[in-house]
Amino acid sequence: MKYYYHIIVNPASGSGRGSKVAQRIKKTLDKHHFAYQFYHTAHAGEERQTTQKLLKETLLPWDEAYIENSDMLYPLLVVIGGDGTLHQVVSEVQQISEQQFPVAYIPAGSGNDFARSLDFPKEPEKVFWQIAGTNRPQALTVIHYHEQIQDESGIAINNVGIGLDAAIVYAANHSAAKSNLNKFNMGSFSYIAAILNVLFRQKGFPILVECNGQQLSFSKAFLCTTTNHPYFGGGVAIAPTATIKDNKLDFVLVERVAMFKIFWLILLLLRKKHMKSRYFHHISTAKLRIISTIPQHGQEDGEEMGERPFDLTLTTAKQLFWC
Numbered sequence: 001m002k003y004y005y006h007i008i009v010n011p012a013s014g015s016g017r018g019s020k021v022a023q024r025i026k027k028t029l030d031k032h033h034f035a036y037q038f039y040h041t042a043h044a045g046e047e048r049q050t051t052q053k054l055l056k057e058t059l060l061p062w063d064e065a066y067i068e069n070s071d072m073l074y075p076l077l078v079v080i081g082g083d084g085t086l087h088q089v090v091s092e093v094q095q096i097s098e099q100q101f102p103v104a105y106i107p108a109g110s111g112n113d114f115a116r117s118l119d120f121p122k123e124p125e126k127v128f129w130q131i132a133g134t135n136r137p138q139a140l141t142v143i144h145y146h147e148q149i150q151d152e153s154g155i156a157i158n159n160v161g162i163g164l165d166a167a168i169v170y171a172a173n174h175s176a177a178k179s180n181l182n183k184f185n186m187g188s189f190s191y192i193a194a195i196l197n198v199l200f201r202q203k204g205f206p207i208l209v210e211c212n213g214q215q216l217s218f219s220k221a222f223l224c225t226t227t228n229h230p231y232f233g234g235g236v237a238i239a240p241t242a243t244i245k246d247n248k249l250d251f252v253l254v255e256r257v258a259m260f261k262i263f264w265l266i267l268l269l270l271r272k273k274h275m276k277s278r279y280f281h282h283i284s285t286a287k288l289r290i291i292s293t294i295p296q297h298g299q300e301d302g303e304e305m306g307e308r309p310f311d312l313t314l315t316t317a318k319q320l321f322w323c
Contacts, residue, residue, distance in 0.1 A: 001135050004073040005029065005036040006054055008047050008089060010081030014109045018081050021108040021124045025080065028125055034132075035073055047085055051077070051092040061099035062137060062320055076322060077101065078131065080124075082109020087157055087301035090142065090319055094155050102137035104322035110234060111302070113158050117229030117244050118323055130323065137320035140244050143228050145300070148311040155317060156300045159232050162290065162310055163205065164223040164254075166297035167198045168233075170304055204256030205296055211251065211288035218281075222256035224290065226314050239282060240272050247316050251288055253281040287315045 011019035022038065029036045039050045059075050060067075067074055079089050086105055093101050106127045107115035120127050143156040159165075204220025229244040230237045242250035254265065257279050268274040275282055290312045298305030 001068065002073050003035070003076040003132070005034060005076055005078050006058060007036060007038050007078040007080060008050055008085070009038055009040045010047060010085040010108075011040055013080075013082040013085055017110075018085075018108040021106060022080050024124055025106060025128055028128055041081075041085075045088070047079075047081070047088045048092045051089045055093065055096060055101065059101055061096075062102050064136060068135070076104055076131075078104040078106065078322075080106045080108050082107070083111055083114050083158055084109070084302050086114060087155075087303065090157055091155050094142070094144075094317065094319065100139075100318075100320045102320035102322045104131045106131075113229070113231040113234065114244075116231050116235060117158075120323070134322055137322045138245075139318045140321050141228060141247055141249075141316050142319045143226060143249060143314055144317040145226075145312055145314045147305075148313070149309060154300060155319075157228065157319075158301045159225050159227040160298070160300045160312070160314060161223070161225040161232075162207075162292055162296050162298050162312075163221055164198065164202050165225055165232065166299035166305070167202050168195050169299045169302055170297045170307070171198050173304065199262065200259070202256075205292060205294045207253070208291040209251065209253070209283075209288060210291075211283055211285040216281075218253060218255065220256040221253055221292075222262075223252070223254040224292075225252045226250070226288065226290070227252060236269065237272055238269070240275065241282075242284075248284050248286050249288065249314055249316060251281075251283040251285065251290075255279040255281075287313070289313045 009018055009022040041047050054077060059077055079086050090103060093103060106124050107120060143160055145160055146153045204222055207218050207221040207224055209216040225232060225238060227239050227242055227250050230240050230242050232238050239250040239252050265274060265277060265279060268277055274280050290310060292310045295308050297307045298310055
């Protein structure tokens with residue numbers, strides 16, 4: 001099977017790594033005479049606009065019986081960027097609910113949790129050859145959410161969080177030093193500074209969770225994340241038993257405790273022994289509802305959702321990935 005690669009590139013992802021990865025992939029494409037076209041983004045939101053245009057004018061839904069018996073070059077959508085770039089593209093693809101369009105991905109971000117969950121090779125050329133050698137896409141789980149208070153819906157490829165992780169995302173994005181550090185490829189330092197800042201300021205908040213026919217109430221939630229696979233925050237295995245290949249979501253909640261216990265929990269987390277702590281709660285389910293009446297920061301795949309009360313219903317959806 002042969003392809004025409006339509007490649008959306010976020011050159012700014014990973015503090016400029018996106019541009020370097022795209023150059024390496026272009027050399028491979030040229031050397032082996034593959035058909036392709038690049039679409040480089042220049043501003044936030046452009047990946048969604050480009051995806052929308054390609055869906056309308058160029059891409060074809062997956063039809064295995066037809067495509068495998070055709071001599072055509074199948075137009076395959078490829079994303080080069082970080083988790084945020086992939087999030088934007090998949091969000092747009094998921095808008096076409098009646099048809100399935102596959103998406104391929106070559107990671108070039110700073111976190112790359114989605115690629116890590118699928119054990120992608122580290123070298124972008126190896127990821128490309130993995131794509132080129134695949135004959136059919138996999139249907140993988142993504143998170144679908146609906147926020148009832150503001151009547152908002154969306155998807156996440158990694159996780160949706162309320163509390164600590166979302167407050168860290170907000171603090172890092174609004175750090176005065178972030179733009180200066182990014183110029184020197186040191187953007188991760190602003191993230192570390194945000195973690196330390198928020199860790200001491202984030203208070204516990206009440207939350208209600210409905211899932212598996214039960215209602216669970218927590219008076220001092222600290223970190224509240226629904227994840228699609230083990231990782232968040234650039235490789236932290238918050239839910240080690242989660243897998244992107246089943247049809248379930250993994251809900252993780254950490255209670256606010258004394259600061260010395262928080263550091264002990266962090267140590268357990270780094271050693272992947274945190275699931276034994278009585279302050280750590282983990283639930284595997286296909287659907288859940290989270291209600292937070294006290295305004296908190298929210299995030300989806302590292303994108304800010306604002307500081308507000310939440311009434312979130314989270315379910316699973318399927319997306320075809322070429323991997």
